Amino acid sequence: MPDYLSQLRREFAADEGTFLLNLRGDRLEWDKPAFSRLEKAMRWACEHFQGHDQLDRWMANGFYETSRFVRTWTSHPDFPRPEPGQYYQDCIERLDDLADWFFRGYHAYNQPHHWSDL
Numbered sequence: 344m345p346d347y348l349s350q351l352r353r354e355f356a357a358d359e360g361t362f363l364l365n366l367r368g369d370r371l372e373w374d375k376p377a378f379s380r381l382e383k384a385m386r387w388a389c390e391h392f393q394g395h396d397q398l399d400r401w402m403a404n405g406f407y408e409t410s411r412f413v414r415t416w417t418s419h420p421d422f423p424r425p426e427p428g429q430y431y432q433d434c435i436e437r438l439d440d441l442a443d444w445f446f447r448g449y450h451a452y453n454q455p456h457h458w459s460d461l
Contacts, residue, residue: 347387350381382441385406386458389444413434417431
């Protein structure tokens with residue numbers, strides 16, 4: 344099993360090889376496998392910390408910034424989008440759903456809900 348907490352910390356810090364690092368700067372690359380790792384780590388955190396009264400600030404900042412940054416950065420007309428537009432819309436919606444779940448402590452979907460891979 345991957346160490347999702349370490350992966351989440353690496354992603355939110357935009358370490359080498361992460362989705363967020365590849366997305367910005369001169370790379371401008373939407374790395375699908377890296378997005379999948381980020382999304383799974385965020386989903387794990389939502390499940391793991393659901394119901395907790397206190398959250399680490401680095402995680403709260405990461406969820407907030409990721410949900411806002413990815414939408415803003417990739418909406419620029421010059422950002423390369425080799426996948427169909429619906430894929431990016433689904434990914435942005437997923438990040439919003441995960442941030443909402445993380446901050447509220449529950450997701451907005453009826454149980455049982457299956458979070459499909461994107």
